[in-house]
Amino acid sequence: MIDRHGLSVAPALVRFLEERALPGSGVDINRFWAGMADVLARFAAENAALLARRDALQARIDDWYRAGGAQDGAAQRAFLTEIGYLTPEPEPFTIAPGSVDDEVARLAGPQLVVPMLNARFLLNAANARWGSLYDALYGTDAILPPGDTRGYDMERGEAVIRWARDFLDDTLPIAGSWHDVTDVEAAVATLRDPDAFLGRSETGLLFRHHGLHIEIVVDRSHPIGRTDRAGIADISLESALTTICDLEDSVAAVDAEDKIAGYANWLGLIDGTLSASFDKGGRTQTRTLAEDRHYTAPDGTAFTLPGRSLLFVRNVGHLMTTPAIRMPDGREAPEGIVDAIVTSLIAQRDGRDREPMRNGRTGSIYIVKPKMHGPEEADFANRLFDAVEDMLGLTRHRIKIGVMDEERRTSANLAACIHAVKDRIVFINTGFLDRTGDEIHTAMHAGPMVRKADMKASDWIAAYEDRNVQIGLACGFAGRAQIGKGMWAAPDRMADMLAQKGAHPMAGASTAWVPSPTAATLHATHYHRIDVAARQRARASEAVAPLERLLTPPVAASRDWSEAEIRVELDNNAQGLLGYVVRWIDQGIGCSKVPDIHDVGLMEDRATLRISAQHMANWLLHGVVTAEEIDAALTRMAAKVDAQNGDDPLYRPMSGSGRDGLAFQAARALIFEGAVQPNGYTEPLLHRYRLSGKTDRRDAA
Numbered sequence: 001m002i003d004r005h006g007l008s009v010a011p012a013l014v015r016f017l018e019e020r021a022l023p024g025s026g027v028d029i030n031r032f033w034a035g036m037a038d039v040l041a042r043f044a045a046e047n048a049a050l051l052a053r054r055d056a057l058q059a060r061i062d063d064w065y066r067a068g069g070a071q072d073g074a075a076q077r078a079f080l081t082e083i084g085y086l087t088p089e090p091e092p093f094t095i096a097p098g099s100v101d102d103e104v105a106r107l108a109g110p111q112l113v114v115p116m117l118n119a120r121f122l123l124n125a126a127n128a129r130w131g132s133l134y135d136a137l138y139g140t141d142a143i144l145p146p147g148d149t150r151g152y153d154m155e156r157g158e159a160v161i162r163w164a165r166d167f168l169d170d171t172l173p174i175a176g177s178w179h180d181v182t183d184v185e186a187a188v189a190t191l192r193d194p195d196a197f198l199g200r201s202e203t204g205l206l207f208r209h210h211g212l213h214i215e216i217v218v219d220r221s222h223p224i225g226r227t228d229r230a231g232i233a234d235i236s237l238e239s240a241l242t243t244i245c246d247l248e249d250s251v252a253a254v255d256a257e258d259k260i261a262g263y264a265n266w267l268g269l270i271d272g273t274l275s276a277s278f279d280k281g282g283r284t285q286t287r288t289l290a291e292d293r294h295y296t297a298p299d300g301t302a303f304t305l306p307g308r309s310l311l312f313v314r315n316v317g318h319l320m321t322t323p324a325i326r327m328p329d330g331r332e333a334p335e336g337i338v339d340a341i342v343t344s345l346i347a348q349r350d351g352r353d354r355e356p357m358r359n360g361r362t363g364s365i366y367i368v369k370p371k372m373h374g375p376e377e378a379d380f381a382n383r384l385f386d387a388v389e390d391m392l393g394l395t396r397h398r399i400k401i402g403v404m405d406e407e408r409r410t411s412a413n414l415a416a417c418i419h420a421v422k423d424r425i426v427f428i429n430t431g432f433l434d435r436t437g438d439e440i441h442t443a444m445h446a447g448p449m450v451r452k453a454d455m456k457a458s459d460w461i462a463a464y465e466d467r468n469v470q471i472g473l474a475c476g477f478a479g480r481a482q483i484g485k486g487m488w489a490a491p492d493r494m495a496d497m498l499a500q501k502g503a504h505p506m507a508g509a510s511t512a513w514v515p516s517p518t519a520a521t522l523h524a525t526h527y528h529r530i531d532v533a534a535r536q537r538a539r540a541s542e543a544v545a546p547l548e549r550l551l552t553p554p555v556a557a558s559r560d561w562s563e564a565e566i567r568v569e570l571d572n573n574a575q576g577l578l579g580y581v582v583r584w585i586d587q588g589i590g591c592s593k594v595p596d597i598h599d600v601g602l603m604e605d606r607a608t609l610r611i612s613a614q615h616m617a618n619w620l621l622h623g624v625v626t627a628e629e630i631d632a633a634l635t636r637m638a639a640k641v642d643a644q645n646g647d648d649p650l651y652r653p654m655s656g657s658g659r660d661g662l663a664f665q666a667a668r669a670l671i672f673e674g675a676v677q678p679n680g681y682t683e684p685l686l687h688r689y690r691l692s693g694k695t696d697r698r699d700a701a
């Protein structure tokens, strides 16, 4: 470790910061380290105290339930007020985050999330501002079940074109129908809303509807355009307006090496230099960031549109510490504080390096802060960001915050949490996956939970989703900040997504999470079909759903599950858990498409793991299942997961002697120690087992 102002810093991190992130940033190296040491000195102890407060509150709640305390919402409200879990509501107020890019404040459209440790995916995500509607419809099950990928399937192609023409009829109505158009220019002249036509590019004609752009690509020499009577080769949709580059639940970052890899990718995105070369279909491809797009308006004026999604960076929460930096007393530095400093340092370079590649147009820095518990933790983040602004010489509130509404104490005190960051908040978002894990953990001792699949139908979750929108609107989010909804966690189920995810804009959410660029393009169609601004106006006068409903835990009304039902529940949880953990521990993959028990690939990350682990821990605690039954399920499912990963050369089996391996042991620990993990989080155990494996491998080498 290298000494910097009393801090012991991993040499590779010193090199990264002093040779790459700081030069050209406008921040002096010496001043940076002095600032880092000062911020850590001022905030680390308070950070630890906030975590201790979480534990103290949880202990009171555990005691209440163990003593048979009432579970109904009214009793919960009284008890939680008494222990200080519920805080007084602020007087009505309106957020004032200052200068915020339109993509966040005023437009409604998809939000993509992408793991920061994967450069190839990151580039794809940044470039997912625009996506091919034809490709998204043709290449997925959106209209027809997945087909043969070799060659062009005429029937499938025609179905795509029909769907897309219907879409144009709905979004850009003309005299007659787009189905009958033979000359796109002539059709444009008959647009019902002539202002929808904005101009031309070299490739097509540009339109805008509900604030989102649509480019009809006309090319009679293109294989598709050649066979189309209007010469339409594709429809390009503005898709991921914003993207969250994730340093949290979708990455496995346990040491300095991993953290630097994430920070370096963030730097490459901000300075415009990130590139990735990879083999695809037997050919080497190099991917770089897309340029902005150039158009000419009907009056001859030239203009450009962003070619890339507006990027947020998700920092880690307040829980973990990092071995990359030790404080003068030898303790590891809180990772969230280090993330805030380093990601802001990098983000404030925006526009200094390659102006045409800049991220935002307002200079704002967009940080997503996950897993905060209640207003005091939001206030802590606010003051931390103040301190980071001061140390980097940034104007006050240039660092914006997106608050994940994904812990119960935050949902229950949402207005007060927003108030604590009211001058920098740019989103609230229902992270229902973490929120479900926290629901189970908070009420761990209240009784056995309903089955995992029934959780979505619980009263608390409906109240949570409603209150998030209602409170956001009451705090003035419309036109100022995003109200967001959660992840579509089935990346291959695009027909289902098209059928169901329209509910998010319908609920008045101005954005919702998608797992891939393709999903972004398909989800964008929902924002054309639904006018979010109108939905927000309609919901603005609703009464906020009662807190009592939010506070009613999803404890099963009875335990009359059959043995078969219990076994299915166990197997399902054990399978997803093992399938995710084995890649995390052995290969450092923080987010993957894990085939479920029926071989349907589901997006699993740390939040979905938290749910499975907590659910199993809860059923174990209440005797719905025995330890032996859990072990038997893990053994059965280890064999299944091994078979599902049979063609991965890096995979290490977990069945047989694989039970002694770190991955299997980590999976067991997540369940058997689940009830006592802080708030049910999985990162302490995941980090411990992964670090142990990395150390063993280093020693062996």
Ligand SMILES: CC(=O)SCCNC(=O)CCNC(=O)[C@H](O)C(C)(C)COP(=O)(O)OP(=O)(O)OC[C@H]1O[C@@H](n2cnc3c(N)ncnc32)[C@H](O)[C@@H]1OP(=O)(O)O
Pocket: 112, 113, 114, 115, 120, 121, 122, 124, 125, 246, 249, 250, 280, 431, 433, 434, 487, 491, 515, 516, 517, 591, 592, 593, 602, 603, 604, 605, 607, 608
């Ligand atoms: C609760 C929460 O916190 S949710 C937030 C955390 N979750 C996430 O960030 C999920 C992000 N999504 C992903 O990481 C991926 O989609 C996964 C892991 C779920 C699936 O990955 P894969 O199985 O490799 O996807 P699949 O084979 O279907 O598609 C791969 C292609 O799609 C692209 N792709 C898939 N997901 C993404 C993404 N999120 N961003 C950018 N590109 C993506 C890849 O770049 C690749 O294209 P390429 O070959 O041209 O590079």
Ligand SMILES: O=CC(=O)O
Pocket: 249, 404, 406, 430, 431, 432, 433, 434, 435, 486, 487, 607
């Ligand atoms: O971060 C998102 C969630 O659902 O958790």
Ligand SMILES: [Mg+2]
Pocket: 249, 370, 404, 406, 431, 433, 434, 607
């Ligand atoms: Mg989450």
